[in-house]
Amino acid sequence: MFTEIISFQNSVIVTLFVVGIAYFSSNRKYKPNEKQIPSPFETIKKSVRTDAVYKTSSFSINTIPSLVGKTAVVTGGNKGIGYFTVKHLALNGAKVYMASRSKDNATAAIKKIKLEAAALGKNVDIDFIQIDLSDLKQTKQAGIDLAAKLKSLDILICNAGAYLGFLDNPTNDFRFQVSVDGYEKTFVTNYLGHFMLVQQVLPVLLKSRAHV
Ligand SMILES: NC(=O)c1ccc[n+]([C@@H]2O[C@H](COP(=O)([O-])OP(=O)(O)OC[C@H]3O[C@@H](n4cnc5c(N)ncnc54)[C@H](OP(=O)(O)O)[C@@H]3O)[C@@H](O)[C@H]2O)c1
Structure with missing residues (x-):
């Protein structure tokens, strides 16, 4: 009988202890002298300047200078941004290669x-x-041929791009695609292919810059 009373008393003490900790934890407030870490959102909000004045660019297609005598290469110029780039470079007198x-x-x-x-x-x-x-071997050869053909190269616009396997492209089947060289196809088209092309025409580009 005596041991049962002691055991019951212990259970009550333990229960009160747990409930007490839970109660004080839920009501715990930071004391003023306690170090509080601001949330990342607050930090960003404070760092955004509200007094900044952003100037609009004075550039427009009407301010393109004469490009007579200049040679330009635009990758993927047959549609989209590349199409208008080719068009306005050519309208201002440049010889343009649509790649x-x-x-x-x-x-x-x-x-x-x-x-x-x-x-x-x-x-x-x-x-x-x-x-x-997206084909590095073909791109390298095209770059070599182009470099041999060019007397000078003043403007190189690496515009072509693809979003293969991405959800915002309704024309694809969302599958991960691999190029003939074994790279992910978007990465090779947008980055490696252009790197390969630039490597081939860079000597002409640098030589042309020296004559500006
Ligand atoms: N439009 C935007 O809002 C936006 C925003 C940010 C960045 N960009 C970038 O700006 C560039 C042009 O965008 P856009 O909207 O004008 O794109 P777009 O209308 O889809 O035109 C892409 C061009 O790239 C060419 N191309 C695709 N894969 C190629 C490959 N393997 N080899 C050679 N050419 C290839 C296409 O040729 P085909 O006709 O043969 O497919 C087309 O001429 C892209 O690099 C894009 O990533 C665009």
């Missing part, structure tokens, strides 16, 4: 730019060179 993977698409794009230029009373000088940036 695209599809001859049909590039030829159609060049024809369209020439018609648009004619409507403005201008002649444009645009040539197609075939390049598939």
Whole structure:
């Protein structure tokens, strides 16, 4: 009987102890002298300048200087941003190489730019060179051929890009794709292919810069 009373008393003490810890933990507040760590969000909020004045760029297609005598290469210029880049470089007098993977698409794009230029009373000088940036061997050869053909290279725009296997591209089947060289295809198209092309034409680019 006596041991049972002691055991019951111990259980009550243990229970009160646990409940007490739980109660005080839930009501615990930081004391003023305690070091409080600000949340990352607060830190970012404090670092954002509210007095900054951002100037808009004065650049527009009308401020492009004359590019007569300049040579430019634009990768993937047959559509999108590349198409307009080729068009405005050419309209301002540059000789432009449209470096695209599809001859049909590039030829159609060049024809369209020439018609648009004619409507403005201008002649444009645009040539197609075939390049598939997802194929490093082909890209290297195309770069070597291009470098041999160029007397100078003043502007190189590495514009072509693909988002293969990404959800925001409705035209693909979302599968991880591997290039002929065994790299992930988006990475090789956007980065390695351009690196390979630049390597081949860099001597011409540097030589042309020396004459500016
Ligand atoms: N549009 C945007 O909002 C945005 C935003 C950020 C960055 N960018 C970048 O800006 C660049 C142009 O964008 P965009 O919207 O104009 O793209 P786009 O309309 O899809 O045009 C991409 C161009 O790249 C070419 N291309 C794709 N894979 C190629 C390959 N393996 N070899 C050679 N050419 C290839 C395409 O040729 P085909 O016609 O043969 O496919 C096309 O001419 C891309 O690098 C993109 O990543 C765009």
